[in-house]
Amino acid sequence: MGSWTRLSAMAVGGAGLGSWETCEENPEPEFYSDDVIKSMILMMYVAGTDTTATTLEWAISLLLNHPDVLQKTLRLYPTVPFLLPHFSTEDCTVGGFQIPIGTTLLVNAWFMHRDPKPWEEPTRFKPERFEATNGETDGFKFVPFGIGRRSCLGAGMGQRIISLTLGAPIQCFDWEKPGKEMVDMNSSGGFIMHEAKPPEAACSPRYSMTTVLSEL
Numbered sequence: 469m470g471s472w473t474r475l476s477a478m479a480v481g482g483a484g485l486g487s488w489e490t491c492e493e494n495p496e497p498e499f500y501s502d503d504v505i506k507s508m509i510l511m512m513y514v515a516g517t518d519t520t521a522t523t524l525e526w527a528i529s530l531l532l533n534h535p536d537v538l539q540k541t542l543r544l545y546p547t548v549p550f551l552l553p554h555f556s557t558e559d560c561t562v563g564g565f566q567i568p569i570g571t572t573l574l575v576n577a578w579f580m581h582r583d584p585k586p587w588e589e590p591t592r593f594k595p596e597r598f599e600a601t602n603g604e605t606d607g608f609k610f611v612p613f614g615i616g617r618r619s620c621l622g623a624g625m626g627q628r629i630i631s632l633t634l635g636a637p638i639q640c641f642d643w644e645k646p647g648k649e650m651v652d653m654n655s656s657g658g659f660i661m662h663e664a665k666p667p668e669a670a671c672s673p674r675y676s677m678t679t680v681l682s683e684l
């Protein structure tokens with residue numbers, strides 16, 4: 469495979485900022501104008517907040533529909549379904565296809581995660597699938613954070629935020645759907661895949677946690 473560069477930071481900053489490797493490519497301080505610094509900070513916020521919050525939203529909905537299970541969200545609902553656009557900086561071959569220089573390539577992670585060839589019963593919510601892999605990428609079939617040198621640099625942080633943010637409310641409260649209907653799991657279109665209708669939930673403090681909660 470040839471070398472790739474990222475388009476998104478250029479779109480964000482409008483300053484021709486390629487991405488994080490810019491620091492190595494441009495060690496001169498003059499390169500770091502206010503626009504370049506602002507676009508780098510903005511990129512961290514854009515990449516790090518909506519992705520994590522949206523994954524949490526999907527996980528909470530799955531928990532409400534399946535109170536006994538807690539995983540699988542990133543396979544069924546990858547929040548960046550086409551990853552980020554990649555751009556070929558030289559002629560190369562991807563999966564047997566000849567890609568000319570200057571081509572924009574999108575990776576359909578949503579489809580890969582529901583492809584019946586590598587996944588048995590792809591749409592079934594079966595968290596035990598990941599027991600053997602310890603939640604890792606399992607080759608190239610599970611790529612919610614992309615893969616390789618341009619994959620998500622906040623993957624570890626994102627997963628820790630999700631575990632912590634989900635863990636505390638689950639430990640302290642009992643959760644249930646307000647009615648009998650299943651939570652609507654339809655998604656909106658868009659670069660970040662949100663839920664079409666945000667979930668509603670009712671919670672009450674667990675008896676064993678009332679002392680802890682009353683001291684907060």
Ligand code: HEM
Pocket residue numbers: 474487488511512515516517519520523547548551552553612613614615617618619620621622623625626627630
């Ligand atoms: C659940 C949360 C998150 C998800 C699902 C997610 C997903 C992704 C995906 C799919 C990509 C593109 C990979 C590719 O195209 O190959 C990406 C890139 C990136 N992510 Fe995340 N992300 C998350 C959290 C975060 C956090 C917390 C940060 C920073 C604190 C972050 C920073 C970045 C950056 C800077 C890039 C661009 C990397 C590059 O261009 O080399 N992400 N993320």
